[in-house]
Amino acid sequence: MLHLPPRFARPDGAHPPLDFPDYRTTALRRPAQPLTLIPQRLGELTGPVFGEDRVQEGDADLTLAHGGEAAGQRIIVHGRVLDSDGKPVPHTLLEVWQANAAGRYRHVNDNWPAPLDPHFDGVGRCVTDAQGNYRFTTIKPGAYPWRNHHNAWRPAHIHFSLFGTAFTQRLVTQMYFPDDPMFFQDPIYNSVPAEARHRMVSVFDYDATVDNWALGFRFDIVLRGREATPFENEEDDDE
Amino acid sequence: MSEFAPRYPVTPGDQSTATFGPTPSQTVGPYWKIGLDWGADGENVVPADTPGRITVRITVIDGDRTPIADAMVETWQADADGRFGTDGFRGFARSAADETGTATVYTIKPGAHESDTDADEAPHLNVGIFARGMLDRLCTRLYFPEDLAAHATDPVLAALPETQRRKLIAEKSDDGYVWTVYVQDLDPNGVETPFFAI
Numbered sequence: 001m002l003h004l005p006p007r008f009a010r011p012d013g014a015h016p017p018l019d020f021p022d023y024r025t026t027a028l029r030r031p032a033q034p035l036t037l038i039p040q041r042l043g044e045l046t047g048p049v050f051g052e053d054r055v056q057e058g059d060a061d062l063t064l065a066h067g068g069e070a071a072g073q074r075i076i077v078h079g080r081v082l083d084s085d086g087k088p089v090p091h092t093l094l095e096v097w098q099a100n101a102a103g104r105y106r107h108v109n110d111n112w113p114a115p116l117d118p119h120f121d122g123v124g125r126c127v128t129d130a131q132g133n134y135r136f137t138t139i140k141p142g143a144y145p146w147r148n149h150h151n152a153w154r155p156a157h158i159h160f161s162l163f164g165t166a167f168t169q170r171l172v173t174q175m176y177f178p179d180d181p182m183f184f185q186d187p188i189y190n191s192v193p194a195e196a197r198h199r200m201v202s203v204f205d206y207d208a209t210v211d212n213w214a215l216g217f218r219f220d221i222v223l224r225g226r227e228a229t230p231f232e233n234e235e236d237d238d239e
Numbered sequence: 240m241s242e243f244a245p246r247y248p249v250t251p252g253d254q255s256t257a258t259f260g261p262t263p264s265q266t267v268g269p270y271w272k273i274g275l276d277w278g279a280d281g282e283n284v285v286p287a288d289t290p291g292r293i294t295v296r297i298t299v300i301d302g303d304r305t306p307i308a309d310a311m312v313e314t315w316q317a318d319a320d321g322r323f324g325t326d327g328f329r330g331f332a333r334s335a336a337d338e339t340g341t342a343t344v345y346t347i348k349p350g351a352h353e354s355d356t357d358a359d360e361a362p363h364l365n366v367g368i369f370a371r372g373m374l375d376r377l378c379t380r381l382y383f384p385e386d387l388a389a390h391a392t393d394p395v396l397a398a399l400p401e402t403q404r405r406k407l408i409a410e411k412s413d414d415g416y417v418w419t420v421y422v423q424d425l426d427p428n429g430v431e432t433p434f435f436a437i
Contacts, residue, residue, distance in 0.1 A: 001357060004355050014260055014262070015261075015375050016375060018374055023266075026372050028305070029301050029373050030422070031377065031431060031434050032302070033431050036398065036403075036435050038398065038436070040437055042354070044365065046323035046324050047315060048324075049324065097273040107270040107272065107273055109270070122273055123274045149243045151244065159265075159267070159274055161267075161274065167315045167437075184246060188265060188266060192265075197257075197263070198250075198252040200263055201253040201254060201257070202253065202254065203253045204253075218254070219254065221262045222262045
């Protein structure tokens with residue numbers, strides 16, 4: 001029989017429900033039956049390890065593509081990847097994607113009348129350093145319209161995807177910008193419990209702003225941490 | 240178009256004023272391939288010339304029985320000896336569904352492995368499903384049809400009623416296995432695949 005390492009705390013109150021009718025696509029894409037709670041075992045407590053092997057030079061700068069510079073407000077997005085114990089998650093892969101400054105994605109299905117930018121693909125990758133720090137250079141994405149409801153606009157956002165160290169830590173989220181005027185009508189942002197919503201909103205960071213170059217935004221990402229181990233001598237207690 | 244238009248109260252704030260805790264999940268949205276598509280590399284847990292390589296086809300279907308053609312499927316598994324994270328074996332796949340909702344993974348069959356109970360876990364793939372319209376990942380497991388004896392004692396399958404257990408077991412195909420994930424059925428005795436909170 002295996003003695004497993006401490007499990008990861010379930011993120012109570014942080015995640016949105018799968019069923020959120022205001023976001024209409026959830027209607028047919030959410031389970032109708034309750035989820036079955038299972039203990040985390042080896043396959044949940046382990047996970048793939050991706051790092052520098054998936055990142056090429058220049059991947060953390062989204063503003064230079066196809067021989068030119070992307071249009072829009074240049075920004076630096078940086079922060080730390082932590083677990084919910086506050087411990088940094090070092091050497092872990094971050095993958096990001098976003099719309100261009102006009103709010104258009106470089107994707108065959110996005111064809112609303114806003115221009116593509118020949119010098120912006122909207123994809124980036126980087127790996128956290130030994131202290132869990134990461135940093136991208138990009139442009140501020142525009143808001144874009146979608147068909148969820150009348151006059152529906154997504155607030156400006158950058159998609160983030162992270163692995164952490166375990167299958168159960170896997171996270172895909174979106175980073176928003178402070179004081180975005182579109183929050184009031186966005187069901188995706190508001191699907192998150194009110195108490196946790198502001199965790200998705202980056203902080204304007206004047207200290208990270210570079211004179212004559214780019215505005216700074218700080219966005220820390222918190223993955224699940226390990227549960228406390230109340231009985232250090234559990235094995236002895238059993239005997 | 241309907242005039243439905245949700246309105247939410249907005250409170251000012253950002254990370255600097257938020258409580259510390261896990262960052263919330265958000266949907267991958269319709270354009271995840273820009274950032275996350277690994278193409279053939281994502282589908283190949285092992286190279287084409289690997290002995291014992293199998294093809295696993297996972298089809299994702301919505302509540303209207305329509306394929307989820309923009310789904311992203313990820314798998315995580317043990318090696319043939321039931322060990323996770325061994326050198327030289329990535330153990331992970333990321334595969335884009337095609338127009339039939341089918342994501343293909345090329346891998347080797349995992350071995351059984353010990354658990355924290357008296358019974359071993361039967362060979363399986365941990366499966367994560369992401370798509371537009373899913374605010375969080377759906378987690379489930381794929382088991383293999385030839386391992387009936389191991390299924391009888393697997394601690395996860397053992398926790399499910401027999402009618403549910405069957406839904407997690409793939410079918411044999413010419414070159415591997417096929418499995419359908421039904422994301423939704425309003426009938427509790429219907430076809431909906433069991434999903435796990437882990």
